[in-house]
Amino acid sequence: MRKSAALAVALAFAGITFAQQTQSGSSQGQYPTGGPKHHKEWCRQNWEKCKQMKLERLSAKKECLEKSQSYEAYKECEFLRKHGHSIR
Numbered sequence: 609m610r611k612s613a614a615l616a617v618a619l620a621f622a623g624i625t626f627a628q629q630t631q632s633g634s635s636q637g638q639y640p641t642g643g644p645k646h647h648k649e650w651c652r653q654n655w656e657k658c659k660q661m662k663l664e665r666l667s668a669k670k671e672c673l674e675k676s677q678s679y680e681a682y683k684e685c686e687f688l689r690k691h692g693h694s695i696r
Contacts, residue, residue: 669686672686
């Protein structure tokens with residue numbers, strides 16, 4: 609498990625980005641990729657979608673907290689969740 613966590617951290621520091629980028633002009637209904645100010649404006653314009661996405665993130669974070677037996681396992685779960693991999 610520690611090797612997996614180390615690999616996850618190494619990938620993160622290597623600058624590998626798994627998140628999909630969206631264009632600013634077509635952000636209606638899609639998750640924003642800009643900074644906090646852009647995110648705030650997007651949430652104002654797309655409240656229901658924003659709320660749904662925030663609730664999904666909270667639910668996944670809670671699942672990681674409940675299933676993990678150590679801090680390292682929790683961080684690995686968070687990394688995998690963030691990058692779209694299934695939670696064990």
